[in-house]
Amino acid sequence: MNSTRNPCFIRIRGVSKLFGDFVAVDNVDLDIAQGELFSILGGSGCGKTTLLRILAGFEKPTTGRVEIDGVDVTDIPAYDRPVNMMFQSYAIFPHMSVEKNIAYGLRKDKVARAEIAKWVDEVIELVQLGDFRKRNPEQLSGGQRQRVALARALIKRPKVLLLDEPLAALDKKLREHTQFELMNIQHELGITFVVVTHDQEEAMTLSTRIAVMDKGRLLQVGEPKEIYEYPETRFVADFIGTINTFDGQVSAVDEQHIHVDCETAGGDLLAFNEHELKPGDKVCIAVRPEKIFISREPPENNEDIRVKGTVDDLGYLGNLSLYRVRLESGKVILVSQQNRQRSAKRSIEWEEQIWVSWRPRSSIVLVN
Amino acid sequence: MRKQSRFILSVLAFGYAFLYIPLLSVIVYSFNDSRLATVWGGFSTRWYGELFRNEQILDATFLSFRIAATSATLATVFGTMAALMLVRFGRFRGRTLFSGMITAPLIIPEVITGLSLLLFFVTIQQWFGWPSQRGFSTITIAHTTFSMAYVAVIVRSRLSAMDQSLEEVAMDLGCRPARVIFDITLPLIAPAMVAGWLLAFTLSLDDLVIASFVSGPGANTLPMYIFSKVKLGVTPDVNALASLFILVVTVTLFAAWFLTNQREKKS
Ligand SMILES: Nc1ncnc2c1ncn2[C@@H]1O[C@H](COP(=O)(O)OP(=O)(O)O)[C@@H](O)[C@H]1O
Ligand SMILES: [Mg+2]
Numbered sequence: 001m002n003s004t005r006n007p008c009f010i011r012i013r014g015v016s017k018l019f020g021d022f023v024a025v026d027n028v029d030l031d032i033a034q035g036e037l038f039s040i041l042g043g044s045g046c047g048k049t050t051l052l053r054i055l056a057g058f059e060k061p062t063t064g065r066v067e068i069d070g071v072d073v074t075d076i077p078a079y080d081r082p083v084n085m086m087f088q089s090y091a092i093f094p095h096m097s098v099e100k101n102i103a104y105g106l107r108k109d110k111v112a113r114a115e116i117a118k119w120v121d122e123v124i125e126l127v128q129l130g131d132f133r134k135r136n137p138e139q140l141s142g143g144q145r146q147r148v149a150l151a152r153a154l155i156k157r158p159k160v161l162l163l164d165e166p167l168a169a170l171d172k173k174l175r176e177h178t179q180f181e182l183m184n185i186q187h188e189l190g191i192t193f194v195v196v197t198h199d200q201e202e203a204m205t206l207s208t209r210i211a212v213m214d215k216g217r218l219l220q221v222g223e224p225k226e227i228y229e230y231p232e233t234r235f236v237a238d239f240i241g242t243i244n245t246f247d248g249q250v251s252a253v254d255e256q257h258i259h260v261d262c263e264t265a266g267g268d269l270l271a272f273n274e275h276e277l278k279p280g281d282k283v284c285i286a287v288r289p290e291k292i293f294i295s296r297e298p299p300e301n302n303e304d305i306r307v308k309g310t311v312d313d314l315g316y317l318g319n320l321s322l323y324r325v326r327l328e329s330g331k332v333i334l335v336s337q338q339n340r341q342r343s344a345k346r347s348i349e350w351e352e353q354i355w356v357s358w359r360p361r362s363s364i365v366l367v368n
Numbered sequence: 369m370r371k372q373s374r375f376i377l378s379v380l381a382f383g384y385a386f387l388y389i390p391l392l393s394v395i396v397y398s399f400n401d402s403r404l405a406t407v408w409g410g411f412s413t414r415w416y417g418e419l420f421r422n423e424q425i426l427d428a429t430f431l432s433f434r435i436a437a438t439s440a441t442l443a444t445v446f447g448t449m450a451a452l453m454l455v456r457f458g459r460f461r462g463r464t465l466f467s468g469m470i471t472a473p474l475i476i477p478e479v480i481t482g483l484s485l486l487l488f489f490v491t492i493q494q495w496f497g498w499p500s501q502r503g504f505s506t507i508t509i510a511h512t513t514f515s516m517a518y519v520a521v522i523v524r525s526r527l528s529a530m531d532q533s534l535e536e537v538a539m540d541l542g543c544r545p546a547r548v549i550f551d552i553t554l555p556l557i558a559p560a561m562v563a564g565w566l567l568a569f570t571l572s573l574d575d576l577v578i579a580s581f582v583s584g585p586g587a588n589t590l591p592m593y594i595f596s597k598v599k600l601g602v603t604p605d606v607n608a609l610a611s612l613f614i615l616v617v618t619v620t621l622f623a624a625w626f627l628t629n630q631r632e633k634k635s
Contacts, residue, residue: 056540057540058536058539058540077539079539079541079544079545080542084540085536085537085540087533087536087537089533091533091534091536091537093537093538094534095555095556104541108538108542108547109542152537152541156541
């Protein structure tokens with residue numbers, strides 16, 4: 001099935017958008033495959049919405065082209081694009097009932113009445129708004145408004161559905177629930193979704209692939225796992241999850257590994273040489289908290305990286321325990337351990353002298 | 369606490385008395401049987417009957433209402449168009465200037481507006497031979513020009529408060545931009561337009577200064593008639609006329625309030 005899908009269903013080439021002198025979107029190249037649930041992830045003001053609006057046709061890129069399903073849409077206005085957008089504010093028409101809101105797009109397409117009624121029934125069922133179809137928008141809760149907005153966009157069966165922070169306006173509980181609903185609907189209809197979000201957890205759970213954006217640029221595009229385990233830049237490593245970083249300089253290189261002299265780690269850290277580095281190169285070694293082991297005794301495996309430290313602080317979260325460990329250099333790192341054993345006693349206490357260790361595989365090498 | 373609330377109540381009472389006693393006395397004296405406006409001579413409604421037998425008053429009333437309705441309608445059309453241009457059609461050269469200029473008629477003294485409009489009408493009459501006579505048409509144009517500014521300001525504030533993504537959604541769903549105005553924008557600013565129309569209507573009904581400037585012989589609006597009568601001394605029939613005037617304005621305001629409320633409830 002994957003092989004029949006067009007891997008360049010949306011093709012963005014060299015797209016920039018300037019507002020006066022301000023570069024909101026900076027030379028973006030991006031391919032999105034048919035049927036993907038693709039997320040654009042980035043902090044507030046990084047240009048996510050602007051990029052989405054370029055796809056929808058509300059902003060004209062200053063330079064660059066946008067193709068959707070093989071058609072160059074750069075000069076096609078929003079009302080003629082096979083694309084629909086769900087706005088962050090949901091933008092429900094306040095002077096129309098739920099039903100009228102949802103039917104609006106088909107009415108504009110001059111679809112026959114009976115046909116419209118059929119489609120409305122179908123999509124209302126899909127988003128489970130049956131009891132609310134005659135209501136006016138001001139009688140709806142946030143979650144219901146979100147469904148109306150979704151239904152209104154879906155009823156046109158767009159080739160691409162653009163969603164600007166679809167869950168940001170909902171409270172936490174509803175957000176998690178709605179997240180899975182969105183995924184189910186996307187799966188059921190097979191429509192390509194492009195979701196903009198600033199919530200990295202949301203992006204990780206929802207998406208087939210993620211593009212991380214900062215200051216108008218795309219920093220990295222990949223599957224959630226790739227982005228998490230193989231971040232290419234410090235920004236991405238920091239933005240997705242938590243990470244400990246050690247700045248240093250390559251001191252030695254053997255067939256597989258590099259040795260990085262890190263002052264803050266009090267010695268050499270070992271990592272795989274994935275970037276063909278040479279001695280003297282400045283790099284940064286990064287390790288995720290859950291990749292680090294913590295123990296009273298020195299770890300036995302000689303391959304492992306080991307550093308001595310003391311427990312500064314610890315927190316019990318039920319499934320996890322979090323430790324803030326002060327290394328001998330004074331640097332504080334974060335370590336998380338799963339609580340595998342059922343026990344009321346803590347195995348490791350405050351101020352205890354301990355070892356932290358991790359596999360060389362777990363060291364992420366960040367260049368520049 | 370009690371003391372304070374009593375104090376507030378008395379301040380409030382004084383303020384409202386100051387506002388409404390003059391109006392009330394007009395209404396009370398309109399039912400005065402005496403021919404002298406300031407001496408109470410028993411209850412009577414005869415002055416109201418007299419109003420409807422007075423040709424001059426009926427003519428002035430009819431003229432005033434015709435002018436008010438026409439100018440309010442024109443002002444609403446033009447004012448709304450101006451507001452739409454200023455708020456919705458992107459940046460164009462001189463937008464800030466136009467934006468500021470739309471509010472100018474609100475602060476220019478009426479005497480100056482009246483004078484300049486009179487000069488304008490006289491000049492174009494010399495050039496084009498129109499308007500050959502000043503009256504209904506000149507007053508209507510004059511009222512339209514200044515009340516249009518009020519409508520534009522009201523509609524503009526409503527427009528800028530409105531979520532622009534509503535219009536974008538409509539376009540996203542396949543609606544052409546020209547059609548979006550009728551589908552989305554106008555229904556949503558309708559309350560502001562109604563409020564603007566009613567304001568323009570009362571402003572026109574109320575205006576004495578500008579109308580006096582641009583009117584010609586034989587064309588007397590209601591305020592002009594009242595003013596000219598009062599110069600010869602207050603008579604009870606003027607009280608009756610003023611009372612009816614108050615009634616009309618109050619009913620109009622209630623209608624406006626009711627209409628906007630209903631709209632809001634619906635939307
Ligand atoms: N119409 C506009 N005119 C000027 N600046 C804009 C406009 N739209 C967005 N911007 C600017 O572009 C930047 C990116 O905006 P946006 O794409 O909305 O960010 P995000 O959705 O990632 O928070 C912001 O700094 C914003 O101020
Ligand atoms: Mg945004």
